Amino acid sequence: MDDLLAGFAAAFRLIVTLDAELIEITLLSLRVTLTAVAIACLIGLPLGAWLAVRRFRFRRTVIATLNALIGLPPVVVGLVVYLMLSRSGPFGVLDLLFTPTAMIVAQVVIVTPLVASIAHQAMRELWAEYHDLLISMGASRWQRMATLILDGRRALLTAALAGFGRAIGEVGAIMIVGGNIDGATRVLTTAIALETGRGDFALALGLGIVLIALALIVSGASHWAMRTERHGRW
Amino acid sequence: MILALLLMLLTTLPASAETLRMAVTTSFDASGLADILLPEIAAETGIDVQLLVVGTGQALRLGEAGDVDAVLVHSRAAEESFVAQGHATHRREIMYNDFVLIGPVSDPAEIADAPDAATALARIAAAGTPFVSRGDDSGTHKAELRLWNAAELSPEGGWYRPVGAGMGAALNTAVAMGAYVLSDRATWLNFGNRDDMTILFEGDPALFNQYAYLPVAPDRHPHVPHDRALRLEDWLTGPRGQALIDGYTIAGERLFTANATPREARP
Amino acid sequence: MVSLLPLRLEGAALVRRGRTLVGPIDLDLPAGDVTAVIGPNGSGKTSLLRMMHGLQPARGRIRWSVPEAEARQRQAFVFQRPIVLRRSVAANLAYPLRLRGVPREEARARADEQARRFDLTTLLTQPAPSLSGGELQRLALARALITEPELLFADEPCAALDGRATRAVETHLARAASRTTLVLATHDMGQARRIATRVIFLLHGRVHETGPADAFFSDPQTEAARAFLRGDIVE
Numbered sequence: 001m002d003d004l005l006a007g008f009a010a011a012f013r014l015i016v017t018l019d020a021e022l023i024e025i026t027l028l029s030l031r032v033t034l035t036a037v038a039i040a041c042l043i044g045l046p047l048g049a050w051l052a053v054r055r056f057r058f059r060r061t062v063i064a065t066l067n068a069l070i071g072l073p074p075v076v077v078g079l080v081v082y083l084m085l086s087r088s089g090p091f092g093v094l095d096l097l098f099t100p101t102a103m104i105v106a107q108v109v110i111v112t113p114l115v116a117s118i119a120h121q122a123m124r125e126l127w128a129e130y131h132d133l134l135i136s137m138g139a140s141r142w143q144r145m146a147t148l149i150l151d152g153r154r155a156l157l158t159a160a161l162a163g164f165g166r167a168i169g170e171v172g173a174i175m176i177v178g179g180n181i182d183g184a185t186r187v188l189t190t191a192i193a194l195e196t197g198r199g200d201f202a203l204a205l206g207l208g209i210v211l212i213a214l215a216l217i218v219s220g221a222s223h224w225a226m227r228t229e230r231h232g233r234w
Numbered sequence: 235m236i237l238a239l240l241l242m243l244l245t246t247l248p249a250s251a252e253t254l255r256m257a258v259t260t261s262f263d264a265s266g267l268a269d270i271l272l273p274e275i276a277a278e279t280g281i282d283v284q285l286l287v288v289g290t291g292q293a294l295r296l297g298e299a300g301d302v303d304a305v306l307v308h309s310r311a312a313e314e315s316f317v318a319q320g321h322a323t324h325r326r327e328i329m330y331n332d333f334v335l336i337g338p339v340s341d342p343a344e345i346a347d348a349p350d351a352a353t354a355l356a357r358i359a360a361a362g363t364p365f366v367s368r369g370d371d372s373g374t375h376k377a378e379l380r381l382w383n384a385a386e387l388s389p390e391g392g393w394y395r396p397v398g399a400g401m402g403a404a405l406n407t408a409v410a411m412g413a414y415v416l417s418d419r420a421t422w423l424n425f426g427n428r429d430d431m432t433i434l435f436e437g438d439p440a441l442f443n444q445y446a447y448l449p450v451a452p453d454r455h456p457h458v459p460h461d462r463a464l465r466l467e468d469w470l471t472g473p474r475g476q477a478l479i480d481g482y483t484i485a486g487e488r489l490f491t492a493n494a495t496p497r498e499a500r501p
Numbered sequence: 502m503v504s505l506l507p508l509r510l511e512g513a514a515l516v517r518r519g520r521t522l523v524g525p526i527d528l529d530l531p532a533g534d535v536t537a538v539i540g541p542n543g544s545g546k547t548s549l550l551r552m553m554h555g556l557q558p559a560r561g562r563i564r565w566s567v568p569e570a571e572a573r574q575r576q577a578f579v580f581q582r583p584i585v586l587r588r589s590v591a592a593n594l595a596y597p598l599r600l601r602g603v604p605r606e607e608a609r610a611r612a613d614e615q616a617r618r619f620d621l622t623t624l625l626t627q628p629a630p631s632l633s634g635g636e637l638q639r640l641a642l643a644r645a646l647i648t649e650p651e652l653l654f655a656d657e658p659c660a661a662l663d664g665r666a667t668r669a670v671e672t673h674l675a676r677a678a679s680r681t682t683l684v685l686a687t688h689d690m691g692q693a694r695r696i697a698t699r700v701i702f703l704l705h706g707r708v709h710e711t712g713p714a715d716a717f718f719s720d721p722q723t724e725a726a727r728a729f730l731r732g733d734i735v736e
């Protein structure tokens with residue numbers, strides 16, 4: 001109980017004093033996760049739409065694989081990305097290890113299956129509704145996918161937000177590939193892990209509260225953006 | 235506006251000119267000494283040291299892979315074989331701190347008046363009171379295993395709990411269980427969640443914990459900035475670095491003793 | 502431009518799990534007619550239209566006078582249950598034009614024009630899914646005709662409409678018939694008499710009787726057709 005109260009107090013203090021380090025790691029958290037989610041959406045939304053629109057032999061296998069990948073432990077992803085980006089690994093020359101880019105790569109791997117899977121679910125329903133119309137109108141495969149993505153945008157926002165939620169709270173993978181370097185790759189989650197390790201529960205909790213607030217703000221902002229967009233468009 | 239925000243988020247922060255990646259053990263980072271040393275290093279040598287805080291095993295793996303430029307750990311045997319295998323150019327002792335045995339103030343195994351560390355551990359084993367082990371192949375874990383070895387015991391049974399975690403996590407577990415645990419002094423002094431736990435045994439030379447600096451061999455990994463690693467070594471072993479190490483205290487207690495070997499000793 | 506038609510069906514059949522639901526059907530669809538496809542519920546009207554339009558994979562052969570991909574671009578379909586995009590009425594109207602690469606501004610202008618013709622102007626900014634059943638039918642028809650197709654399939658386009666709305670749709674269909682070949686599935690014999698020039702009477706998935714509309718309605722050749730027109734139960 002004391003720890004909880006101290007946590008709220010710590011969060012409050014960090015926020016009102018605009019703690020410079022807090023701002024830095026919060027911005028890095030946002031930058032890494034938003035970039036990763038944007039890339040995951042660029043891959044996952046068309047992939048989900050494609051899986052909804054296209055009938056091919058291994059479709060079920062691909063979907064099952066996608067759903068299985070959602071459960072992939074982030075630590076394993078982190079380890080594999082580490083081995084890829086390590087100086088002794090195949091992409092070592094790129095010198096990406098322990099940089100925000102490496103963290104983005106890991107998060108893209110973690111988040112894309114989730115985004116693609118949720119997008120696929122949503123667009124499969126929409127496709128069932130639109131199927132006859134779009135076939136009848138002779139829409140090309142690309143036009144079908146584009147229509148599904150555009151008209152399913154609210155469900156796709158949910159997919160993106162689910163991806164954001166998973167990525168912003170992820171610690172195992174980015175700890176390994178980012179290294180939690182102070183001033184370079186430290187983000188909210190790795191800072192929380194660090195402070196927990198130091199036994200500074202109040203600060204860890206305070207950072208956790210900031211993290212939750214951030215997730216709420218992003219989710220709220222995107223829903224608000226969607227609503228204003230709807231009023232304008234319809 | 236949103237576009238500008240995105241652009242700001244996407245553009246990479248410019249990396250400062252002279253960075254050096256050094257893998258260090260959790261105990262070194264948790265001591266808080268890094269927070270004192272790093273700004274001084276940056277100011278005096280212009281090197282921006284980026285710390286990768288990991289276990290000894292992982293620190294050496296990072297050095298072996300060429301993912302860091304230098305390693306600062308405390309596990310002599312492992313360090314020497316690291317150098318022997320050609321992963322580092324040499325090994326340079328920097329400083330030492332010590333391990334302490336932490337336990338509940340009630341001290342159910344009565345280790346406080348033990349004559350030496352081995353006896354203290356033997357009493358814990360005999361009493362069967364819970365003991366939390368790092369169990370993560372870290373320097374601290376290896377030191378603990380050496381002590382059990384010295385006591386001619388192989389820790390086994392329900393009372394012995396290897397957690398496979400870092401020092402902080404192991405301390406959190408021990409506090410929650412009211413268990414004994416071996417910790418480096420620095421981490422314990424900086425640890426916030428002590429509850430009713432305290433240092434019960436300390437001072438045996440067997441608990442001596444030597445830190446050494448290992449610059450990654452440039453012939454293995456030509457990309458490492460070896461000259462920068464040597465400049466950092468010179469600073470750490472020089473008068474300014476050694477004085478800062480000796481002068482670092484928490485709650486009036488000195489944590490580290492600087493004991494760098496003289497410069498001529500470098501091969 | 503080579504005409505799309507005639508469309509020729511040779512042994513076209515819808516087979517599901519070994520059961521022949523519709524067909525086999527042999528049929529020629531020449532240009533210029535308004536063909537009414539009639540028959541009891543479940544007789545295969547919808548299936549026949551969908552087969553012809555290529556929405557239903559079918560046995561047998563379905564042959565156009567032009568390549569199939571091109572044929573698809575030059576025909577349209579109004580579904581028994583209207584399907585609209587989750588967009589505004591205006592965006593729905595513009596959609597087929599946008600698919601064909603018509604620039605946004607031009608598509609918008611033509612959608613406005615079409616909305617005027619079909620009395621949808623006041624609804625342009627409304628979300629299409631919120632329209633009433635009758636409005637939906639009207640929108641679906643307006644959207645199908647906006648590309649000026651050579652051939653239009655309409656599957657009971659007036660099923661959910663009251664008398665006045667039915668007449669309005671019929672007026673649009675009649676106007677379209679001057680340049681578009683129409684195939685119309687309907688239950689409304691009055692409607693078939695009013696606008697059809699040709700009739701296909703389906704029973705149990707087969708073409709039971711076919712011929713010019715006047716002849717069919719004044720002198721049906723089969724007992725089943727006579728019974729159907731009387732409104733009796735057809736076995």
Ligand SMILES: Nc1ncnc2c1ncn2[C@@H]1O[C@H](COP(=O)(O)OP(=O)(O)OP(=O)(O)O)[C@@H](O)[C@H]1O
Pocket residue numbers: 517522523540541542543544545546547548549581
């Ligand atoms: N995809 C399908 N799978 C199984 N059965 C089908 C399928 N499509 C149509 N049928 C069956 O084929 C028969 C013909 O159906 P169809 O929809 O063509 O009839 P219809 O003449 O349009 O009837 P209605 O007047 O009720 O609209 C029906 O018995 C229907 O259940």
Ligand SMILES: [Mg+2]
Pocket residue numbers: 546547548581656
């Ligand atoms: Mg039907």
